[in-house]
Amino acid sequence: MYIVMISPECAPAAKVGGLGDVVQGLSRELSTRGNAVEVILPKYDCMRYDRIWGLQKTYGDLWVPYHDQHVHCDVYFGIVDGLKCFFIESHSFKNFFNRGTFYGHQDDTERFAFFCRAALEFMWKANKHPEVIHCHDWQTGLVPVLLFDVYKPMGMTHPRVCYTLHNLKHQGVTGEHTLRQVGLNPADYMTPERLQDNFNHGAINLMKGGIVYSNFVTTVSPRYADEIKYSDFGCGLQHALYVHSVKFGGVLNGVDYNVWNPEIDPCVACQYTIDTLDDKYKNKEALRHRLWLRQDFKPIVAVISRLDHQKGVELIRHGMFYALANGCQFILLGSSPDPSTNDDFWGLKHQLNDNPDCHLEISYNEELAHLIYAGADMIVIPSAFEPCGLTQMIAMKYGTIPVVRGVGGLADTVFDADYVSKPYHERNGYVFDGFDHAGVESALGRAIGLWYSYPQYFRELMVNGMRYDYSWNHPGGHYLNIYNHIKE
Numbered sequence: 228m229y230i231v232m233i234s235p236e237c238a239p240a241a242k243v244g245g246l247g248d249v250v251q252g253l254s255r256e257l258s259t260r261g262n263a264v265e266v267i268l269p270k271y272d273c274m275r276y277d278r279i280w281g282l283q284k285t286y287g288d289l290w291v292p293y294h295d296q297h298v299h300c301d302v303y304f305g306i307v308d309g310l311k312c313f314f315i316e317s318h319s320f321k322n323f324f325n326r327g328t329f330y331g332h333q334d335d336t337e338r339f340a341f342f343c344r345a346a347l348e349f350m351w352k353a354n355k356h357p358e359v360i361h362c363h364d365w366q367t368g369l370v371p372v373l374l375f376d377v378y379k380p381m382g383m384t385h386p387r388v389c390y391t392l393h394n395l396k397h398q399g400v401t402g403e404h405t406l407r408q409v410g411l412n413p414a415d416y417m418t419p420e421r422l423q424d425n426f427n428h429g430a431i432n433l434m435k436g437g438i439v440y441s442n443f444v445t446t447v448s449p450r451y452a453d454e455i456k457y458s459d460f461g462c463g464l465q466h467a468l469y470v471h472s473v474k475f476g477g478v479l480n481g482v483d484y485n486v487w488n489p490e491i492d493p494c495v496a497c498q499y500t501i502d503t504l505d506d507k508y509k510n511k512e513a514l515r516h517r518l519w520l521r522q523d524f525k526p527i528v529a530v531i532s533r534l535d536h537q538k539g540v541e542l543i544r545h546g547m548f549y550a551l552a553n554g555c556q557f558i559l560l561g562s563s564p565d566p567s568t569n570d571d572f573w574g575l576k577h578q579l580n581d582n583p584d585c586h587l588e589i590s591y592n593e594e595l596a597h598l599i600y601a602g603a604d605m606i607v608i609p610s611a612f613e614p615c616g617l618t619q620m621i622a623m624k625y626g627t628i629p630v631v632r633g634v635g636g637l638a639d640t641v642f643d644a645d646y647v648s649k650p651y652h653e654r655n656g657y658v659f660d661g662f663d664h665a666g667v668e669s670a671l672g673r674a675i676g677l678w679y680s681y682p683q684y685f686r687e688l689m690v691n692g693m694r695y696d697y698s699w700n701h702p703g704g705h706y707l708n709i710y711n712h713i714k715e
């Protein structure tokens with residue numbers, strides 16, 4: 228099958244968070260299964276150009292309709308982790324993609340609305356007629372709208388659209404001028420059944436456009452699919468998802484085991500498997516050595532996270548003090564785009580500077596993340612909401628026990644050691660419900676207790692997690708079923 232991904236991110240060249248990993252991992256899985264996959268991205272100035280192979284201009288005269296003029300674009304082609312990628316460079320005076328950062332600009336909705344129009348214009352001019360266009364998050368919500376209302380009447384009748392929601396917190400709510408800029412008449416779309424925002428009736432909602440106009444809508448875990456349809460986690464889009472529920476479902480994300488696998492990981496101190504699990508402890512030693520922690524008979528509790536309200540920053544902080552007070556060492560690797568949150572954690576770092584059992588690393592460090600997954604005993608993820616979450620699945624692959632709040636994808640992947648109806652060999656971590664101190668303490672306390680009192684059971688739990696298959700194998704199959712379904 229011929230599939231084109233239209234996305235604002237694709238790791239490792241353009242990655243802000245899990246979305247970049249998903250587009251990379253899913254595209255690779257689909258390619259490995261013999262499908263022709265191409266990815267269309269903006270050509271940002273801040274990309275990792277060292278991760279793009281053979282970048283060259285491939286289409287030099289693309290004129291994209293914008294307002295009552297046309298914007299000149301060039302399209303570049305390059306290979307990212309074996310994937311064929313096209314990068315759209317716009318020469319607009321607004322300098323859409325040369326801003327030094329991927330997101331966070333006042334005109335983000337305009338930038339990505341333009342990207343949608345440019346991606347389709349490129350496909351039209353370059354004669355690309357895939358069977359499926361798969362687009363991602365609010366940034367690409369206008370792709371199906373433009374496809375069905377502008378490009379289909381021009382003759383682009385072939386592609387069907389699958390649209391994936393990665394996080395309902397960000398929906399691309401903006402003024403109707405954004406539609407006019409890309410050649411759509413706002414009067415046709417300002418209705419509750421179409422793009423009108425449910426909270427702000429004078430605004431349009433780009434994510435809603437994607438939901439209404441796509442042939443199929445997915446989100447990144449079955450539990451999150453229910454949460455956003457039936458609760459406030461839908462952030463106002465509950466009704467739209469309910470109305471379109473026949474074409475909506477959750478597909479759990481996968482983890483790329485070529486990147487996250489202790490058997491072949493070049494970033495760990497000592498590679499290991501289930502059969503050589505004792506070698507995990509060489510990584511624990513190496514981790515302590517690297518972060519100046521003392522060698523002692525204690526478990527290491529870790530957090531690897533964006534420091535954002537979604538991730539439960541306050542509970543992370545509480546979990547740290549609780550772990551330190553209950554015989555553990557604690558490591559945090561995290562950063563926030565919000566300077567005041569970073570400052571708070573820098574304050575904590577100074578406060579705990581002399582503690583030989585604690586290290587806070589306030590930065591983004593991919594390579595250190597690998598060593599922490601390998602060296603830690605437990606990882607804490609106290610999210611307020613979590614569409615899927617990759618951290619818990621990566622941790623399990625490394626035999627590190629996840630201690631998580633039971634929401635979204637965390638609830639779909641972590642099964643409590645004490646409180647589930649599953650047999651022991653299918654249990655793989657600790658789960659709590661309340662978004663409060665008592666919740667974290669209940670689960671983390673049980674995990675620490677098991678480590679000290681029943682090490683043989685703790686080890687079994689580690690092995691159970693390592694045996695789970697959270698690769699792209701299953702989700703890849705699910706997505707192909709969806710593509711085949713909408714093609715018919």
Ligand code: ADP
Binds near residue numbers: 533560562593616618
């Ligand atoms: P989200 O996309 O919401 O941030 P996910 O759990 O889906 O959360 O994905 C997080 C990814 O980012 C994981 O691969 C995790 O290891 C990585 N990560 C998060 N924070 C850091 C950091 N400070 N340094 C390195 N990697 C990080």
